[in-house]
Amino acid sequence: MxxxxxxxxxxxxxxxxxxxxxxxxxxxxxxxxxxxxxxxxxxxxxxxxxxxxxxxxxxxxxxxxxxxxxxxxxxxxxxxxxxxxxxxxxxxxxxxxxxxxxxxxxxxxxxxxxxxxxxxxxxxxxxxxxxxxxxxxxxxxxxxxxxxxxxxxxxxxxxxxxxxxxxxxxxxxxxxxxxxxxxxxxxRARNVVEQGIRALLIGAASIAILTTIGIVFSLAFNTVEFFRLYNAWDFLFGVEWAPSFSGRGGSSSLGVIPLLWGTFYISIVALAVAIPVGLFAAIYLSEYASPKVRAFAKPMLEILAGIPTIVYGLFALLTVGPLLVEIFGEGGWLGVNWQGGGRAVMTAGIVMGIMLIPFVSSLSDDIINAVPQSMRDGSYGIGATQSETIRQVVIPAALPGIVGAILLAASRAIGETMIVVLGAGAAARLSLNPFEAMTTVTAKIVSQLTGDSDFASPEALVAFALGMTLFILTLCLNVIALVIVRKYREQYD
Known part of the structure; x- marks a missing residue:
């Protein structure tokens, strides 16, 4: 049946x-x-x-x-x-x-x-x-x-x-x-049913915890299985990523350092775009904008968070990449030859930064609005202007929460995949040039699990090891962000 x-x-x-x-x-x-x-x-x-x-x-x-x-x-x-x-x-x-x-x-x-x-x-x-x-x-x-x-x-x-x-x-x-x-x-049917509903609610609340535990154990077991086949030291500290599992291309070099470097480099470029734009937008919406403007501008800004990442990736591939080539490429507007192709760290970083703007602006706006009005009134009472109050009172008071919002945005950037795949290329390299193509941990996880490879094969097990590495990094960032936000809430609740 x-x-x-x-x-x-x-x-x-x-x-x-x-x-x-x-x-x-x-x-x-x-x-x-x-x-x-x-x-x-x-x-x-x-x-x-x-x-x-x-x-x-x-x-x-x-x-x-x-x-x-x-x-x-x-x-x-x-x-x-x-x-x-x-x-x-x-x-x-x-x-x-x-x-x-x-x-x-x-x-x-x-x-x-x-x-x-x-x-x-x-x-x-x-x-x-x-x-x-x-x-x-x-x-x-x-x-x-x-x-x-x-x-x-x-x-x-x-x-x-x-x-x-x-x-x-x-x-x-x-x-x-x-x-x-x-x-x-x-x-006493009511008592029995209500106890059953209570147990159901407890079970529903436990699903997130049990799911997290299941994810951790799944990653951990497969990562251990991978390290039985490949040296953990070479994986964690190797500076070359050249997988060769078929046996026809020599021994594999599976150093994760180039992938981590590409991940952090693209994330840094993205945050360099998202932090100033998002923070300035949050200050304007919370301190300067009228209620009508705020009611219109904030939802419009948050629409960016609802756009699928594949659309951002296509935007990077078809619009931002060619534009950067026209500016920084050979024969471009600046007359330099820095960027040879559309796929580069700058391409993915800029588009990813645009995607992160609503994360930074929305969270920062809520945090700035949570600063007590009495602090602003006290600043105005001693003769400070509005801009001086924002710089010297509001921003320092909201700084822990703003830092937490930035760290949450950073963890979102580290886990991004489609923008990197379409905008940054697939080259695993250690370079300081932001106009070169690079790749990230998430992009390599996708490439390793694409196709009909067996999940018990080395090709798939290395993806689990990469996933475990990324999980630990994002977990640390999220924990730091939550600790900072909690301290902020304890201060002003």
Whole structure:
């Protein structure tokens, strides 16, 4: 049974349970809701909760655990002779899972019969030819052992789905009976439902924490796996990025320093554009602009934050890059030959800075407005002008919050990808020339994971190592920014 059907059945049973629970409670009270401890809807909600929560809970746990159990069971079928030198069982299992998915797709599209897909005695050549004819060959390392393991995977998946369906329906039926049985006038349905809602809210609040923990563990495990294949010291302190995983281009040089340099260089250029423009805009909006101008200008400025980054990237590639070449390129307006192509640090930095303007201006505007009016009045009382009050009173008082806003914008710049890919190029180099093409950590993560590479291969594992490096850097910036903002809030709340 498809998973969507199972979900629909459970929801239908819960709807019936809600009606039965409500009706039974009213019937037990003789139709008078005043004789019930709780409102009739609570009795129905109690039945609904006892059906949905355990049924969907078991379903989610089963769907998470089943692939792990199946992979461990099927991995025991793979003999050591099938594992190539330098590879791992994870790489082989990735081939098995892709082949199993190809077989399922071929059966679903009708290009292969179910009997053929499940026939373990089928000739290997005939079987692979059918997969090729169905357009489902997704690996070049297909062998008879992988095909048998893929067939076994599909058998276990089908059996697991059948057992899960039976168990979920049984739990839903048990929850229906339990909830309807409790629908009595003296049952405290409201208390039970409210406790369930409280648990639901706690679970929703925990999702962000659990997601962060999952991301960290995922990055950490894959980073450790990468460092088993490649020296950590060479990765963290190497000054050359020249990956070569095929074995045909010599040994790989995977030094992250050029990527970090490009990341910080482009971010610095972006902040050099965003900080003065954003800060001056914030000062004008908070101190000089009339209410009508502010009501119009601030939303218009914040529209920049809603533009997709791919649009900024196209703007960098098609407009800003050629403009910079006309100014700083050979035969340009200035008569210099600094920028040879449209893709450069300056191109990506300027466009990224434009993207960051609303982050700096909006946060700084809110922070400046939070400075107590009494401080301005005191400054005016001793004869200071408005500009002197802004320079010597308002800005120093708001400075911790402004610094926090700048650090948050910096973390946003470090994590940007599309503007860099389209505007800065893909060259990993150490250079002080802002008119040369460079790349960043995020751009290389995209390039390493583009295509059909296996996530257990070195090509993909290096992307996880880069992601872990970037995660630590942005985490440190965010922590510093939050600490500064918290001190500011403690001072003026």
């Amino acid at each position: 498809p998973l969507s059907w199972l979900v629909i059945i459970v929801l239908a049973v819960s709807a019936v349970g809600y009606y039965l629970g409500r009706s039974r409670a009213l019937a037990a009270a003789g139709g008078n809701s005043r004789d019930l401890h709780s409102l009739p809807s609570y009795y129905g909600a109690n039945v609904l909760m006892k059906i949905i929560v355990p049924a969907f809970g078991v379903m989610v746990i089963w769907l998470l655990a089943q692939p792990l159990i199946i992979d461990r069971s099927v991995a025991s079928m793979i003999p050591p002779s099938e594992i190539d030198e330098g590879a791992s069982i994870g790489l082989v299992m990735a081939e098995v899972n892709r082949t199993a998915e190809g077989i399922r797709n071929a059966v679903a599209e009708g290009t292969m019969s179910r009997e053929m897909a499940e026939d373990g005695r089928a000739e290997f050549v005939d079987f692979t030819q059918r997969l090729k004819d169905a357009g489902q060959i997704v690996t070049s390392n297909l062998s008879a052992t992988i095909v048998r393991a893929a067939q076994r995977t599909n058998e276990m998946v089908a059996a697991g789905n059948m057992y899960m369906t039976a168990l979920v329906l049984l739990i839903a039926a048990a929850g229906l009976g339990w909830g309807v049985k409790e629908a009595k006038p003296l049952f």
